[in-house]
Amino acid sequence: MRFKKDMDFVHLSKYFFIFSIVITVMGVIFLGFMGLNYSVDFKAGSNVDVSLSKNITQDQLQPALSGLGLSHEPNITIGDKRVNIRYDEELDNEQSAALKTAITKLDDKASFEVNTVDPEMAKELARNAIYSVLLSSLGIIVYVSIRFEWRFAVAAIVALLHDAFMVVAIFSIFRLEVDLTFIVAVLTIIGYSINDTIVIFDRIRENLRFGKQKSYEDLKALVNKSVSQTLMRSLYTAFTVFIAAFFLLILGGESIKMFSLAMVIGLLFGAYSSIFIASPLWLLLKKRQKVAVKNNPAKA
Known part of the structure; x- marks a missing residue:
C-alpha cells in the first residue's frame, strides 16, 4: 500500500x-x-456458568430453570458443552441449590460457577x-x-x-x-x-x-x-x-x-x-x- x-x-x-x-x-x-x-458485573444479579459433559438444547434447559420463584426470565447463552445463565436478581442459597439440582438431572457431570453481585x-x-x-x-x-x-x-x-x-x-x-x-x-x-x-x-x-x-x-x-x-x-x-x-x-x-x-x-x-x-x-x-x-x- x-x-x-x-x-x-x-x-x-x-x-x-x-x-x-x-x-x-x-x-x-x-x-x-x-x-x-x-x-451483571455492574448491577445486582447472579451469573451462572455451567460446564457440561454433553451438549443440551434450550428446550431441555428451560424446564429446569422454571420454578425458582424469580420475577424475571434469565438470559441464556448456550455454547459447546457450556451454558451461561444470567439473572437480574440475586439467587439465594435455596434457589442456587435448586438450579444445580435441576441441571444435574440433565447432566450428572455438570460443574457450576455462580457469581453474585450486590448493588453496592x-x-x-x-x-x-x-x-x-x-x-x-x-x-x-x-x-x-x-x-x-x-x-x-x-x-x-x-x-x-x-x-x-x-x-x-x-x-x-x-x-x-x-x-x-x-x-x-x-x-x-x-x-x-x-x-x-x-x-x-x-x-x-x-x-x-x-x-x-x-x-x-x-x-x-x-x-x-x-x-x-x-x-x-x-x-x-x-x-x-x-x-x-x-x-x-x-x-x-x-x-x-x-x-x-x-x-x-x-x-x-x-x-x-x-x-x-x-x-x-x-x-x-x-x-x-x-x-x-x-x-x-x-x-x-
Missing part, C-alpha cells in the same frame, strides 16, 4: 472530525436517555472503572506535557478520550452489553491510542527542529510530512492488533466476546484518531500561538 507523499492529511481531517462529531452527538443522546446496557459492589465497580480511565488520562497529560509541550498533551488526551468514547457510544447505540472485560478493552485501546499519537508527535517535534515555520501553511506542510513519514508504521501496528482481536471475536469464547468486540471497534476508531484528530488539533493550537505572537511580538 502506497500513499502520496504530498497527501493533505490536514484537509482530509475535517471529514473525520464531522464523522466523529456525529457519533459523539448520537452517543451523548443515547447515553442520556438509555444509558449503557450493563451486565456494582456501584463501586462502576466508580472504579471511571477513576481508572481518569487517572490514566491524568498520567498521560503529565508525561506528554513534560516530554513535549502542553499543546501536544491536550491534543493527545482529546484523541485518547475520542477513542474511548467512540467505543462507549457504539455500545450504547447498539445496546451491546458492558461487562468488566469491556473496561479492560477500553484501557487497552487507550494504550494503543497514545502510543500511535506519541510516535507522530515525536516526528513532528523532530521536524520542527530542522526548519523555520513562519506561517500556518508551513506548519500544515510539516504536519502532513510528519504523518506521511509515520503513517505506514501506525497502520501496520493497528492492523496486526486488529487481526488478532478480530479472530478472538470470531473464534473466542463467550466470556471474551465483548472484550474482543470493544477492541475491534476501538482499533478502527484509533486507526484514524492519531492522524486525523490529534495532529490537526495540535496544528490548530499551534496556529493560535502563531497568531498571538504575530499580534504581540513581546510574547515570542
Whole structure:
C-alpha cells in the first residue's frame, strides 16, 4: 500500500472530525436517555456458568430453570458443552441449590460457577472503572506535557478520550452489553491510542527542529510530512492488533466476546484518531500561538 507523499492529511481531517462529531452527538443522546446496557458485573444479579459433559438444547434447559420463584426470565447463552445463565436478581442459597439440582438431572457431570453481585459492589465497580480511565488520562497529560509541550498533551488526551468514547457510544447505540472485560478493552485501546499519537508527535517535534515555520501553511506542510513519514508504521501496528482481536471475536469464547468486540471497534476508531484528530488539533493550537505572537511580538 502506497500513499502520496504530498497527501493533505490536514484537509482530509475535517471529514473525520464531522464523522466523529456525529457519533459523539448520537452517543451523548443515547447515553442520556438509555444509558449503557450493563451486565451483571455492574448491577445486582447472579451469573451462572455451567460446564457440561454433553451438549443440551434450550428446550431441555428451560424446564429446569422454571420454578425458582424469580420475577424475571434469565438470559441464556448456550455454547459447546457450556451454558451461561444470567439473572437480574440475586439467587439465594435455596434457589442456587435448586438450579444445580435441576441441571444435574440433565447432566450428572455438570460443574457450576455462580457469581453474585450486590448493588453496592456494582456501584463501586462502576466508580472504579471511571477513576481508572481518569487517572490514566491524568498520567498521560503529565508525561506528554513534560516530554513535549502542553499543546501536544491536550491534543493527545482529546484523541485518547475520542477513542474511548467512540467505543462507549457504539455500545450504547447498539445496546451491546458492558461487562468488566469491556473496561479492560477500553484501557487497552487507550494504550494503543497514545502510543500511535506519541510516535507522530515525536516526528513532528523532530521536524520542527530542522526548519523555520513562519506561517500556518508551513506548519500544515510539516504536519502532513510528519504523518506521511509515520503513517505506514501506525497502520501496520493497528492492523496486526486488529487481526488478532478480530479472530478472538470470531473464534473466542463467550466470556471474551465483548472484550474482543470493544477492541475491534476501538482499533478502527484509533486507526484514524492519531492522524486525523490529534495532529490537526495540535496544528490548530499551534496556529493560535502563531497568531498571538504575530499580534504581540513581546510574547515570542
